[in-house]
Amino acid sequence: MTKVGNPVTQMPLVDYLVLGGDPHLVADECTSCGARFFDRRNACGGCSGRAFSKVRISPTGTLRSFTIVSVAAPNVSVPFIAGIVDCHGTTVRGLILGVDPDPKRLSFGMELRLTTMSVGTDSAGNEAIGFGFVADYEGGTQ
């Protein structure tokens, strides 16, 4: 059935998430020292250089650290697993999805892969798409 009215527009939750058929994260890389940044920078925090180029971040990585948050602000749904993921040399923060929020289900070094999910729709019908990581089994997800 064809939907009547404005089509839903998808927007990334953050501007370092690139949507489309091959969702991935991008960073601004300092052309002098190679430091990578997800947020807008006036100059490099590492070397004060002022030139950056866009780089694509690997969608796979390993789990460096995690916490299972059970108590948060009233507008934040819990529990959730916050992860620190080493994406082949670039450290990324993202939720760990598709895993029970149980420390026994998580292990340091576990292989992860980037995924995207809806984080809500606004009053104009725009859908925000966020990202997280799921366990990566032999290149595919389960």
Place this chain on the structure above:
Amino acid sequence: MSDDVWILGIRMTKFGKHPNEDAIDLAAEAAVDALVDGGVQMSDIDVLAAGNLLGEGSFGQLLQKQIGQTGIPVYNVANACATGATALRTVMMAIKSGECEIGLAVGVEKVAGAGLLGEGGKASSANPVFAPTGRFGAVTTLDGRVSTETMPGIFSLVGMEYLHDHPYEGTPLELFARISEKNHSHSTLNPLATYTKQMSLSQIMNDVMIAYPNTRPMCSANCDGAAAAVMISGAKLKTLSLEQRRRAVKISASILTSDPWQEACQVLPDVNALTRSAAVQAYESSGVSPEDLDLVELHDCFATAELVHYDNLKLCEPGGAVDFFLSGATWRDGRCPVNVSGGLQSKGHPISATGIANVWEICHHLRGEAGDRQIPDAKIGLAHVIGLGSACGVHILERSAGS
């Protein structure tokens, strides 16, 4: 230029709930007590550095109006949880510069009942239409969507990262709960602590989980409190009484650092590099080595934080914090007692007061005045604080040769 700077008088208020006193009342109490402790008056003070993070500004001047408006320069300082240490450091620099002989540093906070602290602790405003804002171009709040932005979660990530880097076979929850068990046990001897109850390991492990592996008693106790210190140049101290000189405590190192860039610091605040840097500078400038320390008060804002700072402060071999802790070294009868005050988990963490209160704890022992919790014959101690953002203060203190 004066060579050395001393603590002449220092006091903290009882930490806990003070519903009938405002921040100025608490700060005035600590400041006046510190002046009395040092045997001086407000009219003797050349400079005031004051911190009250959650106040309305001009805190130092508001305090002066209650204890003495003498026209001296006031520095209102703010450096997150390192605000108190920053006030001490500001007075230290004023005295070292030779512009002042005696200064007063004060920190106070009213945080009792504040709940979770951090970005996520604030109510988010409704956003009816998504529009990218801020430096991430975020269309809505990121807490719980990209990561955790509350302090317990952030410091859980810090502690768990240590166990990633230095593999531990046991259960993280139990390990960190044991650190909390130690600090709660220590607090039973501290009448000024917010909580003074012994807690068993199972009580701590089975309490409300806030952010794994930190349960509620493994988090800083939000409380009200103030602390203040009178500092003096060595030259001026020589003109004072024998008793004042006997009780004065030497500041052998006063170091403040900020966080140097690290690859991952944009996604997880790095509390390690700046602490290591501060510790190295403090040991080098004082000639003290970690083995010389009779006690340490370090920034255990969460049980997970205490572990990493054993390593950062070089109290143990690199990577050896877990074994160091499990050896019993950091209990009050161990070879390197840590947080004999009860630490932030039980003594409490009134943000801007913390960096002066932990120096007070060290001074109390160095003066031999710590009563039931006295570390016998304590000569040298180290006080450490971290403020996220980040700032780190390390002070090494030595008792007077005359005491």
